[in-house]
Amino acid sequence: MDHAITLDGYGVRLVPLAPQHAADLAALVDAELWAGMTVAVPDTADAMGAYVAAAIATPGRAAFAVLGAEDGEVRGSTSLYEWVPAQERVELGSTFYGREFWGGVTNPACKLLLMRHAFEEAGINRLALRADSRNARSVAAIERLGAVREGVLREHRVAPDGSRGDTVYFSILAREWPAVRAGLLARLPAKH
Amino acid sequence: MSAFPGLWFSDAVEHNLVLDGHGFRLEPLALAHVGALAAAVDEAMWSGMSTPTPRGEVGMVNYVEDTLATPDCLAFAVIDQVSGEVRGSTAFCALSHDQGRAEIGRTFYDRQVWGRVINPVCKFLLLEHAFSTWGLFRVSLRADSRNTRSIAAITRLGATYEGTLRGFRLAPDGSRADSLSFSILEPEWPRVRAGLLDRIDPLRRIVVAEEGGRAAGQGG
Numbered sequence: 001m002d003h004a005i006t007l008d009g010y011g012v013r014l015v016p017l018a019p020q021h022a023a024d025l026a027a028l029v030d031a032e033l034w035a036g037m038t039v040a041v042p043d044t045a046d047a048m049g050a051y052v053a054a055a056i057a058t059p060g061r062a063a064f065a066v067l068g069a070e071d072g073e074v075r076g077s078t079s080l081y082e083w084v085p086a087q088e089r090v091e092l093g094s095t096f097y098g099r100e101f102w103g104g105v106t107n108p109a110c111k112l113l114l115m116r117h118a119f120e121e122a123g124i125n126r127l128a129l130r131a132d133s134r135n136a137r138s139v140a141a142i143e144r145l146g147a148v149r150e151g152v153l154r155e156h157r158v159a160p161d162g163s164r165g166d167t168v169y170f171s172i173l174a175r176e177w178p179a180v181r182a183g184l185l186a187r188l189p190a191k192h
Numbered sequence: 193m194s195a196f197p198g199l200w201f202s203d204a205v206e207h208n209l210v211l212d213g214h215g216f217r218l219e220p221l222a223l224a225h226v227g228a229l230a231a232a233v234d235e236a237m238w239s240g241m242s243t244p245t246p247r248g249e250v251g252m253v254n255y256v257e258d259t260l261a262t263p264d265c266l267a268f269a270v271i272d273q274v275s276g277e278v279r280g281s282t283a284f285c286a287l288s289h290d291q292g293r294a295e296i297g298r299t300f301y302d303r304q305v306w307g308r309v310i311n312p313v314c315k316f317l318l319l320e321h322a323f324s325t326w327g328l329f330r331v332s333l334r335a336d337s338r339n340t341r342s343i344a345a346i347t348r349l350g351a352t353y354e355g356t357l358r359g360f361r362l363a364p365d366g367s368r369a370d371s372l373s374f375s376i377l378e379p380e381w382p383r384v385r386a387g388l389l390d391r392i393d394p395l396r397r398i399v400v401a402e403e404g405g406r407a408a409g410q411g412g
Contacts, residue, residue: 158292
């Protein structure tokens with residue numbers, strides 16, 4: 001869906017995902033990096049353009065480009081999706097970053113900015129995250145946040161290679177956000 | 193400060209899918225069904241649903257329009273084929289052919305037909321279409337954790353419990369309720385199907401057993 005949410009902090013800037021981001025995003029991805037997703041890897045500008053267009057057109061999805069705050073460099077993309085304001089719930093996912101941004105502040109910064117927006121500004125009571133059960137990196141990252149594992153959706157998703165896999169489902173409730181926030185802040189530089 | 197964009201509705205999801213069998217017909221939900229559906233609803237029976245109780249015909253018009261506007265949702269009115277009466281509503285939601293999955297939900301029936309065959313028939317028609325016609329791999333169902341009737345019905349189907357979605361629904365009374373998540377996978381469908389047919393036509397089990405006995409006694 002169209003949105004106008006822009007979030008800044010901790011060295012990153014999240015802006016609405018737009019067609020102009022497609023070429024830079026395409027340069028960041030490869031099949032291995034994309035393995036936890038559910039669509040074919042969009043590693044050409046055209047394919048990524050289609051991915052971006054679909055993301056923007058999806059109802060209930062606010063898609064973002066992740067930029068470096070200082071240099072405006074495109075680092076990746078992430079989304080709030082299945083956003084149901086009347087039910088005060090949303091999911092956070094479809095996240096990818098270029099490899100050079102792995103293991104640094106980009107992911108915790110994005111998580112902090114998006115979750116803070118969801119819980120503190122948008123009245124969210126339940127924020128869920130999912131991962132392909134075979135994507136150990138993603139599962140570990142979500143667990144590290146302190147999200148609560150709720151169950152496994154069996155044979156839920158089709159991976160880019162066409163295989164079916166399970167989806168592990170996690171959530172953070174509003175009352176749990178303070179502890180999650182503290183954990184994220186501890187991973188980020190004090191000065192931002 | 194609200195960062196929400198305005199309420200977003202897709203164009204109404206129109207479909208022309210009709211499923212029928214075993215005395216019931218599922219036809220596309222439409223405003224024409226509002227009168228009968230409104231008469232079928234009361235506060236107590238709606239308590240396990242995820243939306244406020246539709247009040248009167250105006251409330252049901254809102255409910256039907258909201259349902260019709262939900263993306264990836266194919267909603268039905270449930271018609272008794274003998275009497276022609278509208279007895280309830282149900283839907284496929286979150287349908288994704290790419291991902292080979294759908295959810296069955298938004299289900300409610302007139303109290304007068306509770307405990308009879310309407311639910312197993314509707315589940316049979318929907319699941320048969322999902323697995324056998326569409327070739328889906330997974331069908332999920334959810335129930336409010338406090339809706340013991342619904343949980344019992346889903347469990348009786350033979351669906352597998354997968355987990356509890358915490359605080360998933362804002363209940364009509366304003367409290368947050370957990371939702372239990374269940375699924376049926378394609379390899380499990382034959383067994384679920386046989387169980388539904390046994391409930392829809394209990395006489396069938398006797399007929400099948402008799403035919404089996406006759407066959408065993410022949411030949412050799």
